Structure formats: structure tokens, C-alpha cells
Amino acid sequence: xxxxxxxxxxxxxxxxxxxxLTFKLICxxxxxxxxxxxxxxxxxxxxxxxxxxxxxxxxxxKVINFDFEKNSLKKIIxxxxxxxxxxxxxxxxxxxxxxxxxxxxxxxxxxxxxxNIILEALRVLDSNITYLYAGSIEMxxxxxxxxxxxxxxxxxxxxxxxxxxxxxxxxQYREIYSINVMTAVFSNHESFLRTERFVTxxxxxxALRAVNGEEVTLELASRSVKxxxxxxxxxxxxxxxxxxxxxxxxxxxxxxxxxxxxEFTKIVFEYLNIDYRKYIKFTDKLLRPNDxxxxxxxxxxxxxxxxxxxxxxxxxxxxxxxxxxxxxGQI
Numbered sequence: 378x379x380x381x382x383x384x385x386x387x388x389x390x391x392x393x394x395x396x397x398l399t400f401k402l403i404c405x406x407x408x409x410x411x412x413x414x415x416x417x418x419x420x421x422x423x424x425x426x427x428x429x430x431x432x433x434x435x436x437x438x439k440v441i442n443f444d445f446e447k448n449s450l451k452k453i454i455x456x457x458x459x460x461x462x463x464x465x466x467x468x469x470x471x472x473x474x475x476x477x478x479x480x481x482x483x484x485x486x487x488x489x490x491x492x493n494i495i496l497e498a499l500r501v502l503d504s505n506i507t508y509l510y511a512g513s514i515e516m517x518x519x520x521x522x523x524x525x526x527x528x529x530x531x532x533x534x535x536x537x538x539x540x541x542x543x544x545x546x547x548x549q550y551r552e553i554y555s556i557n558v559m560t561a562v563f564s565n566h567e568s569f570l571r572t573e574r575f576v577t578x579x580x581x582x583x584a585l586r587a588v589n590g591e592e593v594t595l596e597l598a599s600r601s602v603k604x605x606x607x608x609x610x611x612x613x614x615x616x617x618x619x620x621x622x623x624x625x626x627x628x629x630x631x632x633x634x635x636x637x638x639x640e641f642t643k644i645v646f647e648y649l650n651i652d653y654r655k656y657i658k659f660t661d662k663l664l665r666p667n668d669x670x671x672x673x674x675x676x677x678x679x680x681x682x683x684x685x686x687x688x689x690x691x692x693x694x695x696x697x698x699x700x701x702x703x704x705x706g707q708i
Contacts, residue, residue, distance in 0.1 A: 384408040389468030393570040398613045403437045410460050412443040445491040464620045465508040477536035488539040496550045512560040516541035519670035525678045557625045564605040564631035566612045569706040581702040600639035600659040603671040607632045618683045632689040633676040644695040
């Protein structure tokens with residue numbers, strides 16, 4: 378690793394966001410150290426499939442097996458002392474609401490404990506490392522049509538509770554101990570890396586299989602589910618800008634536009650010149666208690682220049698996603 382280049386420490390590097398941010402940072406020539414519970418011999422497992430430059434992998438990426446549930450504050454301090462990161466990004470947590478509902482204690486404890494260990498390490502070291510936590514708009518009061526960073530916090534499931542606790546703790550550590558910590562409060566953001574555990578992964582795989590002539594059908598929850606869907610690759614660029622701003626500051630990352638699940642699905646299939654009604658069935662029997670909750674972001678939150686390259690029109694977002702899936706997706 379190049380000791381003259383900034384080093385980024387990423388927690389949760391095996392997920393969508395961890396892979397995309399790692400890819401972008403390595404392309405910029407930076408060092409990346411990933412702390413993951415699971416590691417593979419092949420480093421390419423930690424990057425999008427399109428990334429194949431082995432020299433970059435050897436020179437710029439270090440992957441470490443590290444389980445926060447089994448390691449103490451002292452051990453994470455040793456890691457920080459050894460690799461001397463300039464920045465830390467934490468994506469490590471339960472990644473879906475349904476998973477958090479099945480295992481609420483594990484969701485809250487693992488996500489919140491990991492975050493607290495990092496904050497406490499920075500406090501103990503009196504460190505100038507810049508730390509970003511990946512939060513979620515799910516922490517806000519449901520059915521709020523005017524969300525901003527001062528909106529009421531009202532978690533509606535274990536996932537959003539864990540995100541809310543972490544968001545508030547980050548603010549406390551920043552204000553009390555004057556350390557460089559912040560939260561990126563994400564709306565839904567997607568890419569070709571989504572697995573079939575996620576609704577967009579299901580939709581795109583079904584659409585591409587239909588284009589290939591396969592006999593496929595997919596059942597989805599109520600057509601009225603509304604979300605603010607954005608492009609994960611663009612949101613990672615905002616993360617980079619947040620880390621390199623002069624002052625640590627929380628920000629919401631979103632498009633500011635909500636559309637229904639049916640609208641999302643229709644745009645995907647129409648872009649591929651097929652009729653979604655032949656392949657998609659909407660049924661309320663798949664609805665979860667929180668599925669019809671929505672949060673709409675106040676567009677004033679998104680006027681800063683840091684958002685200037687985000688695609689905000691829903692049709693454009695979905696068309697770009699479809700192109701990603703056509704070129705890189707594994708169906």
C-alpha cells in the first residue's frame with residue numbers, strides 16, 4: 378500500500394455499498410482496508426465484477442477478518458494504530474427491515490455495538506480520523522412528507538431503531554468530544570449488485586429473464602408501496618465528498634422523489650419493451666406491517682452542491698439502473 382496516499386477503512390465491505398465505495402476509492406489511487414466478518418482468498422470477491430485490475434488489488438486493497446462481536450475496544454485500537462486510516466466508513470449492519478424483524482436483538486446489538494466501539498476508539502485516541510456512519514431515512518416519523526435532519530425521529534421497526542440510536546450517538550460524540558464524525562442518512566439506493574433478498578434485485582432479474590424468453594412470474598407486495606429510489610454508485614460519490622468536506626456534517630442522501638413499486642416495475646419493463654403485467658403479480662398477502670409507510674425528503678435538504686451529480690428524476694434513475702443490470706448484472 379502506498380503510504381503517501383490517504384487510507385480508507387471500510388466496515389462491511391462485502392455488501393453493495395462497501396464494494397462500490399472500495400471500487401471508486403481504488404480507482405482514485407487510494408488505499409482501502411476492509412474489516413469483514415467473512416473473507417475470501419480471491420480479493421475480487423470484494424469488488425464489483427467489472428473491476429479486474431489485479432495490480433490495483435494487490436497494491437491498494439487489504440482485507441482483514443474482524444468480527445466486532447468477538448473483538449474488544451483494545452483490538453480495534455490496535456487496528457487503527459497499525460493501518461493509520463485517514464477515514465473510516467461504517468456500512469456494517471443488518472441490511473434489511475425484514476431481517477431485523479426476524480432477529481431484532483441481533484440487529485440492534487450488532488449494528489449499534491459496532492458503531493459504539495468505533496466512536497469510543499476515536500474518543501480514547503483523541504483522534505483526528507474522519508468517521509462516517511451509514512444511516513437511514515427509515516428512522517424518521519412514518520408518512521412524513523417533509524423530512525429533514527430536524528424531523529421527528531420515530532422508529533417503526535428494529536432496523537430503524539438501530540439506525541436512530543446510532544445517528545443520535547454520533548451527534549453526541551461530535552458535540553461533546555469534538556471528534557470528526559457524521560452520519561449519511563440514506564434513502565433507498567440500488568445497483569446491479571442487489572441480491573434477490575431485495576425487491577429491486579427480484580424485479581431486474583425477472584425482467585431480464587423475461588427478455589431472454591424465459592417463463593417467469595414474480596409476486597410483489599402492494600402496488601402502492603412508495604420509496605425514494607436512487608443510484609448507489611452516485612451516492613458513494615456523495616460519501617466521498619462528505620468525508621472530504623472541511624467540517625463534519627450530517628446529510629440526507631436522496632433524490633427527493635418518491636414513486637410506487639408498480640411505477641418502478643412498469644418503467645423497468647417498458648424500457649425493455651415488455652409488458653410487466655404478464656410477469657408481475659401484486660398481492661397484499663406479502664405486505665409487511667411497515668411497507669406502506671413512506672418518507673418524502675424536503676428538497677431544500679438536497680440543494681447543496683454536494684448533490685449536483687445525483688440523478689433525481691425517477692425515470693432516469695431506473696433507466697440507468699436497467700442499463701447497469703444489462704451490462705453487469707448476474708441473473
